[in-house]
Amino acid sequence: MRDAERPQADKVTLPLFPLQTVLLPGAVLPLHLFEPRYRQLMVDLLSGAVPERRFGIIGIKSAGVREVDSVDHLHPIGCTALLGESERLPDGRFDVVTHGERRFRLLDLDQTRAPYLIGTVEWVPDEPVPAGAxxxxxxxxxxxxxxxxxxxxxxxxxxxxxxxxxxxxxxxxxxxxxxxxxxxxxxxxxxxxxxxxxxxxxxxxxxxxxxxxxxxxxNAVPAPPPEVPHLTTRACLN
CATH class of the missing domain: 1.10.1200 (Non-ribosomal Peptide Synthetase Peptidyl Carrier Protein; Chain A)
Incomplete structure (x- = not known):
């Protein structure tokens, strides 16, 4: 669904998954989740505690950041991810496939409401294409x-x-x-x-x-940089 077709709200809250990669609208991103807080995020998504199986993926500015605790650690614009296929492994880890949807601008972070970050965000629509273009x-x-x-x-x-x-x-x-x-x-x-x-x-x-x-x-395909997951394997980014 495009931005123009969605109901607009001034501000909304989203669970956030900061990564050293960028999810684009329409793109598919597989993830391998092992960290306890992101296992809990998957449980909340699958159980309906987080509605609509949606969360936000947003890029970390620097590979040197080990713990995100400020909006300054993150890029200003992220993308919502819709949880698709998922598999819970016997040890509690998850293999999942996500689909990029729509852009948001991060306004604030809440580190106390859940084991994972909660962001206050606003949607970022496209500018209209001019008439006659x-x-x-x-x-x-x-x-x-x-x-x-x-x-x-x-x-x-x-x-x-x-x-x-x-x-x-x-x-x-x-x-x-x-x-x-x-x-x-x-x-x-x-x-x-x-x-x-x-x-x-x-x-x-x-x-x-x-x-x-x-x-x-x-005459060769360059290896992807460390922050970009290989497209043919599950990404392990948490």
Missing amino acids: EEATERLSASARSAYRRYAESAWEDETWPSPPPETPPAELGYLLAANCLLPLPDRQRLLEETHPLRRLRAVNKLLSREAGFLAAL
Whole structure:
């Protein structure tokens, strides 16, 4: 569901899962949860104590932060995650799959209400695409898709890589094109924070063209940085 279709509220509260990665709307993020407080978060999500199986994923600014206790430790914009498939292991750990939904701006943290952090947040909608921008939208969408194809052809031998359907709205297209690509954390955070769909498409085109050039020159897929989970394995980030 898009931002414009959701009921708006000035402020809401969300359970938070700070990570050294960035979840984009529309992206899929698998997680392996072993820390007691995040096991409890999963229990609360699955039992309905936290409604709608939703929580917030937000990036930690520095890998040197061991314990988040201030909004200053976190990026200002995060993304809600919808809990999908889940498996509780015999020792109490969880393997889960989450799906990125909508952006929020973190306003405040509560460290006392639950074993995990609770954030006070406000939603971050996109700016509207100006009337009469159909030609620019079509051109930018085509350029971003072309950059994605070049990246995919360089990164993956299998030609069955996913591609967003033709009817994908421009507000969603930039996120979906970037979702499966191994972009550095700062680039993914900038895409998450960009509120204009056309500027986001332009940025995706530039970033994926850059990465495709690197891959073509190296003739190899670079290893993902430590803060970005490998896309074919469960992430262990808590």
